[in-house]
Amino acid sequence: MENKSEFLKVAIKAALEAGKILEKYFETEILKEFKEDTSIVTLADRESEEVIKKIILNAFPTHSILGEEMGMAGQESDYVWHVDPVDGTRNFVNGIPIFAVSIALVYQDKVIIGVVYNPVARSLFYASKGKGAYLNNKRIFVSKDDKDRAIITVSPGKLDVEKKLFLELFHDLPNIIRSTRNLGCTALELSYIARGGIEANIQLGWSYTYDFAAGTLLVQEAGGTITMLDGSPWKFPEHHFISSNGVFHNLLVEEVKKQKAKLNIKQSYE
Secondary structure, three states, X not given: OOOOOHHHHHHHHHHHHHHHHHHHHOOOOOOEEXXXXXXXXXXXXXXXXXXXXXXXXXXXXXXXXXXXXXXXXXXXXXXXXXXXXXXXXXXXXXXXXXOEEEEEEEEOOEEXXXXXXXXXXXXXXXXXXXXXXXXXXXXEOOOOOOOOOOEEEEEOOOOHHHHHHHHHHHHHHHHOOOEEEOOOOHHHHHHHHHOOOOOEEEEEOOOOHHHHHHHHHHHHHOOOEEEEOOOOEOOOOOOEEEEEOOOOHHHHHHHHHHHHHHOOOOHHHO
16 A cells, blocks of 8 residues: 555554564463453563554554553543454464454544554555555455355354354354354454455454454455444444455345344344
8 A cells, every 4th residue: 555644554563563572472381361251361462562552652642542451541532542462362372373463543433544463474454444455565355255155254242142143153154155164363354354365254242342443444445345233234333243245245144133033032132
């Protein structure tokens, strides 16, 4: 992308610097701690978030930052950075290279900058609203593959009803879709849709804004489709949604509705 904005330049710089920290700790005997919600946090998470916070606030001292580990920082502002220093921490601590730094800038509830970086693969995804999506400086687009060639991912939720829905979808989707998986890293799953590596992702409520903000912009800027689970328009920061290349999106909406009906789940629980 030519003529990157200062927002994007800073986001990329922060992601690359944080990536160096993750590389340092990856596949080492790093100490892991369990938070109250049973998710994992490590020294790498904290160091990564600290360097991101420092770079952003040095460049934009009047902005706010919402980080996974440190919560809200900076000043109250219409500009809020949503930062996940290691999306896919469980993969990271177990030596599985499916994790990423995820950084997004949200202005008045609209994502305007998104950066996702996997330091193992050296994959730098980025997008500015209205200017397309890129991977390592090359423009990317969603695939045109239909359900018979598609790979899709399903991300679970926290509530019991969401967990049941996840299991039903994971069981039944292979009957209509070529391949169904769960990669354990929302930021990369959405990024892979944007570059045409996979075709769809269904989010059932587990992820937070800092997990998916950057990725949703990538999908949209790459020509993809995002709706709520029932097919209605999606708006940030809703965390129940379907992202896809758009080719068989309606089929996924109908499948979710069918599974909800089978489980007697009210459509409005989202």
